[in-house]
Amino acid sequence: MKDIVLSGIRSTGNLHLGNYYGALSKFVKIQDTCDCNFFIADLHALTTNPDPQQLHANVKSILAEYLAAGLDPEKSTIFVQSDIPEIAEMYLLLNMHVGIGELMRTASFKDKARKALGLGSPEAGDGDDDAIERQIIGTDSNRRVNAGLLTYPTLMAVDILIQKATKVPVGKDQLQHLELTRRFARRFNSFYGVDLFPEPTDFDFGGAPVKVPGLDGSGKMGKSEGNCIYLIDDPKVLRKKVMRAVTDEGPKEPNSPMSEPVANLFTLLELTSTPDVVSHFRQAYADCSIRYGDLKKQLAEDILAVTTPIRERVQDILADESYLARVVRQGAEKARARASQTLREMREIMGIRPL
Numbered sequence: 001m002k003d004i005v006l007s008g009i010r011s012t013g014n015l016h017l018g019n020y021y022g023a024l025s026k027f028v029k030i031q032d033t034c035d036c037n038f039f040i041a042d043l044h045a046l047t048t049n050p051d052p053q054q055l056h057a058n059v060k061s062i063l064a065e066y067l068a069a070g071l072d073p074e075k076s077t078i079f080v081q082s083d084i085p086e087i088a089e090m091y092l093l094l095n096m097h098v099g100i101g102e103l104m105r106t107a108s109f110k111d112k113a114r115k116a117l118g119l120g121s122p123e124a125g126d127g128d129d130d131a132i133e134r135q136i137i138g139t140d141s142n143r144r145v146n147a148g149l150l151t152y153p154t155l156m157a158v159d160i161l162i163q164k165a166t167k168v169p170v171g172k173d174q175l176q177h178l179e180l181t182r183r184f185a186r187r188f189n190s191f192y193g194v195d196l197f198p199e200p201t202d203f204d205f206g207g208a209p210v211k212v213p214g215l216d217g218s219g220k221m222g223k224s225e226g227n228c229i230y231l232i233d234d235p236k237v238l239r240k241k242v243m244r245a246v247t248d249e250g251p252k253e254p255n256s257p258m259s260e261p262v263a264n265l266f267t268l269l270e271l272t273s274t275p276d277v278v279s280h281f282r283q284a285y286a287d288c289s290i291r292y293g294d295l296k297k298q299l300a301e302d303i304l305a306v307t308t309p310i311r312e313r314v315q316d317i318l319a320d321e322s323y324l325a326r327v328v329r330q331g332a333e334k335a336r337a338r339a340s341q342t343l344r345e346m347r348e349i350m351g352i353r354p355l
């Protein structure tokens with residue numbers, strides 16, 4: 001039996017190089033060998049209360065970016081999460097088997113709750129777990145953490161289990177959610193003595209997972225970090241971002257170790273350039289003849305060679321509203337067929353039957 005693959009990206013903004021190398025380009029590669037299902041997680045985006053106009057625009061732009069990067073609706077089922085009403089019903093049913101304690105202990109909840117309450121990071125000695133808990137249930141603050149944020153892992157588990165997916169390609173930050181999904185599946189199966197849900201695992205692409213760094217010297221590229229190169233960045237904007245990337249004073253002695261900002265530039269170069277170009281600049285770094293300006297110019301052009309065809313296709317695809325509507329209608333039909341079957345089975349198992 002072919003693996004059922006499922007993954008989604010929240011509709012919280014345009015896709016960046018991190019999303020592309022960490023997720024989208026991999027989705028494209030596995031389309032021919034697996035039963036692939038890719039969706040836009042707009043219900044998950046609601047947990048941070050986005051502007052409604054913006055949310056709608058983001059769903060459309062991510063769909064166009066999916067298609068422009070090579071997701072093929074003839075090979076993969078591509079859909080919008082909110083087009084599958086069965087997900088909302090199963091979310092209610094599954095929540096009855098999920099503990100608030102285990103949800104409160106997830107790393108992403110603590111992190112997002114901290115942000116929603118305006119607390120700093122625990123490393124800063126600010127907002128330890130007890131403080132967060134007191135603030136969440138306390139009445140001394142008018143800031144609140146919405147219940148959707150708490151039950152985010154239930155919703156994600158439902159996305160996966162309702163399709164009976166077996167492989168879920170996600171980044172490292174999502175592995176805890178996948179672990180919870182397995183736990184919920186196991187718990188449901190054993191509580192009712194059934195074998196309804198398979199336990200999904202991460203998709204093993206071989207090799208180390210990609211972490212695309214930002215251009216600001218440290219950490220990963222991410223929307224909330226404000227350090228992104230977007231797939232649809234205009235060439236002028238993109239060149240400017242790359243030229244402004246943080247570096248250092250340059251190597252003083254042959255074969256010096258690299259500082260993090262410079263190593264990050266090399267990581268990006270390795271992702272986008274040819275091996276010749278990479279080894280040319282590595283050599284220049286090693287013998288101290290490197291000029292970071294040249295490296296950045298080359299890097300900008302090589303990134304543009306990847307993003308330009310995507311950007312151009314995005315513009316065409318966005319202009320074709322009826323095509324976009326057709327893709328998600330067709331995707332929703334397929335995704336709903338499986339979802340409604342699973343929901344029917346689940347209702348029956350739980351004793352929700354017509355009189």
Ligand code: ADP
Pocket residue numbers: 009010017018019020021022023169170171172173210211212213220221222223224
């Ligand atoms: P962001 O961190 O920008 O909000 P998301 O959390 O929506 O992005 O991530 C969507 C997908 O893209 C996930 O599978 C995630 O692992 C991947 N991804 C995001 N940023 C990076 C990065 N810098 N490097 C590698 N993969 C990434």
Ligand code: TRP
Pocket residue numbers: 006007008009010041044155156159160168169170174
């Ligand atoms: N939580 C994921 C993220 O933030 C997005 C997501 C929602 C997802 N549902 C999913 C990913 C189901 C894989 C499978 O990136």
